[in-house]
């Protein structure tokens with residue numbers, strides 16, 4: 006984690022920051038005192054960096070809805086607040102968000118949505134710029150790290166002046182792209198007292214109807230503000246081509262067109278500065294709207310009666326790039342080296358020693374429908390494990406298994422299903438699903454992969470970890486206690502590395518007539534400070550090259566062209582799963598025997 | 602501040618660098634040192650990398666661009682001046698990014714990807730020969746060997762590779778040394794400086 010403080014005695018310094026670091030830095034400089042988030046690529050580093058400032062309370066919340074609500078409460082108490090999440094997190098937080106637009110705020114309230122075009126690390130692609138007009142909250146789109154920091158300050162002011170949550174919408178290349186940022190000292194946040202005001206904060210229908218009118222009036226004022234907002238600006242170049250753009254797309258447009266075009270660079274992108282757009286349009290011959298994903302600007306600009314070229318040439322999916330603009334608009338292709346050698350793909354894999362591996366190895370053998378969830382265990386979908394039937398969204402494992410099992414019994418096909426969920430996801434949105442399953446007399450087996458952390462996003466603590474975002478020890482909620490208290494009677498806790506024990510537990514859970522939960526407890530192999538287990542090697546005399554060990558998909562096992570298999574002892578964590586599946590006891594500890 | 606002045610060079614030109622490798626190999630630290638050096642050198646710098654899923658042993662790339670004024674954080678195909686690859690096959694994968702006349706610095710090291718480990722695909726063991734044909738300038742470095750034999754610390758491999766890269770960049774050695782000092786654990790400064798120097802001489 007970057008230490009983002011200024012060197013002692015310096016008033017201003019240029020730091021090389023990612024957009025996420027810059028947003029955290031902005032929180033510090035512009036007087037944030039409160040931050041809440043749930044991890045999710047590409048948003049995670051925002052809160053991670055905010056935890057390093059003593060002046061700011063920061064928490065990992067159990068999910069995004071919770072983070073948004075915790076943040077809203079903090080804003081009412083008078084804090085300047087940053088709440089951060091990935092694009093799909095905003096779906097989870099949509100309920101409070103859409104009504105926070107009605108209640109408004111007290112301390113400045115920023116929701117950062119980090120979208121992931123091309124889905125580098127996501128289950129879907131969505132353009133959350135659409136959230137701003139939908140929820141009726143103003144939106145800011147930074148185009149680099151400097152603006153990411155600046156707009157935190159602007160956002161707090163807009164939020165407080167217009168009494169509204171503000172959406173800061175970034176994308177992967179802003180979040181994880183680094184650039185130079187001028188950093189300054191922290192400004193003192195305004196002192197804002199909480200005042201009880203039921204007509205503003207209690208959205209009963211009668212009050213909500215009044216606030217609905219307030220939103221319209223606020224939007225009209227924001228519209229006016231947008232016309233004069235200094236970050237909405239025109240850069241004149243040749244007037245043959247006018248480019249209207251925002252966010253990272255501005256950088257790609259500049260890269261390709263330089264001074265050969267004029268730019269209307271929009272930063273406050275809801276509500277749009279309509280006058281400014283019309284005036285710009287009147288002065289250029291031809292207009293391109295250059296934007297990534299949906300025709301968000303284009304549709305609104307066309308509705309103003311301004312003719313533009315947009316998605317007819319620019320793709321409406323995946324990341325944009327200078328290359329794409331060059332090709333689609335200028336018809337140019339840069340020379341590139343052609344290679345006719347096949348290069349094998351290098352997909353991400355479950356790590357050596359991953360405690361998820363044995364569970365999926367067993368499930369694959371059982372041929373039962375496995376409703377999966379979102380986490381590192383997504384890596385059990387591709388070969389060789391191929392043990393997962395579905396991956397939809399966080400929490401969908403338990404509920405889909407329940408629906409599948411119920412429908413099968415209703416239809417008379419009587420299929421059981423297994424729901425597999427990680428520990429962080431269990432707290433995020435698995436608990437309500439489990440309550441549903443118990444309540445509605447489900448009979449699915451639920452397997453909780455308790456690797457003690459939120460691994461996929463880089464090991465953030467969660468309510469079962471016993472430690473807070475700030476590194477303080479805290480109450481550790483035991484998943485088995487939660488499950489039992491919900492009325493599940495058949496509960497087992499098993500070591501994931503014990504293949505026999507794990508298989509017995511899964512078989513029992515599947516046979517059990519009623520809700521059954523197995524918790525596989527074994528820390529993620531990448532967590533720091535774990536006891537080191539001795540690495541393994543293969544006794545080549547005993548090995549018959551049957552390759553059963555390879556079917557675990559452990560990347561420490563090396564398959565050689567002569568069909569022999571060895572173990573990379575640097576990569577091996579000594580989990581012994583391969584030794585347990587070897588029918589010939591050929592896998593042994595380096596320097597000693599291990600029991601197969 | 603003398604160092605800073607020595608390093609300042611204003612070019613209208615933009616230089617594009619790719620650092621490629623396998624998630625977990627330490628490309629991120631190398632990229633951090635490189636961009637620190639460029640910043641000290643007085644350039645505008647942008648860097649782009651992707652965190653998340655690909656960090657679990659997938660193919661990873663960091664784009665670094667520097668010059669007078671940088672807009673896009675991404676390098677376009679056919680425009681990279683330099684490719685530094687931590688692994689042989691990854692150098693091949695990203696070769697379409699190299700511009701004609703560009704330089705490739707490659708670690709003489711093969712890390713087999715899952716499909717090869719499982720016997721479902723073949724590793725291009727002739728990677729270096731192909732690279733030799735395709736790249737105008739190719740530097741091959743056995744970073745593990747340099748790290749062990751010259752620096753006595755296997756963890757200095759990425760800095761050894763940076764040493765090789767630095768010998769093809771026009772930036773003061775002292776700036777490199779200063780940034781390395783600030784970026785690596787205090788106990789390993791000497792070993793890293795040795796690895797850096799040795800990496801720069803191995804070709």
Ligand SMILES: Cc1ncc(C[n+]2csc(CCOP(=O)(O)OP(=O)(O)O)c2C)c(N)n1
Nearest residue numbers: 045094379380381427428429430459460461
């Ligand atoms: C609504 C939502 N928020 C966040 C994410 C990002 N995300 C993907 S996996 C994951 C964590 C999974 O943790 P856990 O369930 O403990 O599994 P592990 O990765 O540790 O195996 C998160 C936060 C997401 N996909 N959807």
